[in-house]
Amino acid sequence: MKVDDITGRIASRSANCYTCGVKFRVTIESDEDGVFVAECPALPGCISQGKTRDEAMANIRDAIQGYVESLKKHNEPIPAPITEAVVEVSV
Numbered sequence: 699m700k701v702d703d704i705t706g707r708i709a710s711r712s713a714n715c716y717t718c719g720v721k722f723r724v725t726i727e728s729d730e731d732g733v734f735v736a737e738c739p740a741l742p743g744c745i746s747q748g749k750t751r752d753e754a755m756a757n758i759r760d761a762i763q764g765y766v767e768s769l770k771k772h773n774e775p776i777p778a779p780i781t782e783a784v785v786e787v788s789v
Contacts, residue, residue, distance in 0.1 A: 741777060
């Protein structure tokens with residue numbers, strides 16, 4: 699096998715893995731029942747929950763992965779991850 703064949707396969711595998719290393723902002727809030735609700739604002743309707751914060755994080759990670767895979771399957775554009783900055787103000 700030629701080196702170019704190996705390099706081509708690695709490049710195509712990397713191109714197909716959009717979410718590898720991509721970060722999406724997630725909000726997590728506790729509802730009135732104490733359940734942690736996680737949402738990804740960049741992906742409308744991508745919401746999950748869990749009994750603990752860690753469970754909610756694991757569930758939203760799975761939801762994001764499934765959402766992105768569905769977008770790719772249907773040739774829909776994948777929203778860019780949100781970048782944010784922290785602003786400090788005097789109070």
